[in-house]
Amino acid sequence: MKKQERRKEKGITLVALVVTIIVLIILAGVTLNIVLDQNGIINKAQQATEDYDTAQREEQELLGVVEDYIEYAGKTAPIPEGYTKSQITTEDDVAEGLVIYEIPGGATVNWTDNEDENGKNQSTITIGENTTNLQETVNQYVWIPVDDINSMVMCSSNTGDSVCNLIYDETANTLTCTNPDHSNTATELVGRLYIQTDRDKIDSDGNTIWFYTMDFTKRDQTYDKRFYCEPNTVSYDADNGLELNQLKSDFTAMAKSVAKNGGFYISRYEVGAGGDSKKRQTVLTAASSDNIEEKYLGADTWYGLYNTIRNINANKQMIWGCQYDQVIKFIGEETEIGHSDRNLTTDHALAGQNELDCMKNIYDLEGNHYEWTAEVIMNILRAIRGSSYSDSNFYPANYRRYTLPTSNDKVEEYSSRSTLYL
Secondary structure (H helix, E strand, O other): OHHHHHHHHHHHHHHHHHHHHHHHHHHHHHHHHHHHOOOOHHHHHHHHHHHHHHHHHHHHHHHHOHHHEEEEOOEEEEOOOOEEEOOOHHHOOHHHOOEEEEOOOOOEEEOOOOEOOOOOEOOEEEEOOEEEEOOOOOOEEEEEEOOOHHHOEEEOOOOOOOOOOEEEEOOOOEEEEOOHHHHHHOOOEEEOOOOOEEEEEEEEOOEEEEEEEOOOOOOOOOOOOOOOEOOOOOOOOHHHOOOHHHHHHHHHHHHHHHHHHOEEEEEOOOOOHHHOOOOOOOEEEOOOOOOOOOOEEEOOHHHHHHHHHOEHHHOEEEOOHHHHHHHHHHHOHHHHEOOOOOOOOOOOOOOOOOOOOEEOOEEOOOOOOEEEEEEEEOOOEEEEEOOOOOOOOEOOOOOEEEEOOOOOOOHHHEEEOEEEOO
8 A cells, every 4th residue: 555655646746747847838939939939038138238239329319410400499500510619608609609610620628608808708729839819819790690592582573462482492492482473583582671760860979879679570571773772783893803693603602501500600709811800800891901990901992802702613702782780680689779888990900899889699780890791782782781980970780881992092991791601
């Protein structure tokens, strides 16, 4: 009896062992399937590793091109090659005037918010063994957003009863009016210019201060080659080779760039030698080249300024009137009022010398020199903006007047701005 019981106990143990082995085999099969299957753990782990590596690469790539653009309000401001976005706290916000610096290869910049007792920023740049003040060494530009190209450019058929609507096609790089009534001039682009209105003048402490307003909601401008218009030639100068086709080409290239990128860059300062935009540089004026004084350079009237600034390979042109209007629109009401409390000079001054004459990081808009544009007034004149050290009244930055492009009368008071487009 005892032997039978022992055999029975051994049989139960053997069956349990067999069942256990079978279960283990099944579990092993399931486990191998989970691990080795196409959607198994190993493949998923490999995929996760690949996804992580891809994410890392994308992050590194993004870090590598972070200087190519800056995001703001759902839009982007492009940073052109060779330029760097400012790291000075007051200069890195589009709404307050985003500044870019042209930094040469191999240079080292020491960014700082520190200023001296005169408000001069102490950021430096080291090129080779030389360390100098950053703002006085390299070119600087300020981004001007243009949310709608139709606020700045129109086709030549635009009228109050038939307003054009320009659409930019990035694939074809075309800017075309889609109003069917304008089919004959759909690509004939001209500036949409806003004329200032004399709102008031007030005498405060013996100073005459002028107010001028500009209505940027207007879309009823009519193109007229005889009055406020661009592009157009005036007093054609064969020696300087300025032709209408060149102006049209320059204007079209600028307009397409603004439409594509949603804005443009303006020189932070009145131009210097070669169209430079550096702080405390000697200002380039329209004075004859053989009539150079210590505090300004000569460029031989409007044509000299235009050709000195123009550098198509570097995407630089003299500022157009419609661009100047967009600068005024961007800055806002401050440009509509003349100011008597900004220590405006009564003589030639270096660019950016007056820290008070600064609006959204753009200097000398209200004082120092009048600023010539490419805009035409009354068929034979070029428009100048802002005011000059010679003014006895206080004119706002949006003030517009005009003079002959070939004039030699006080042209040492006339300078200009360059624009940088992409």
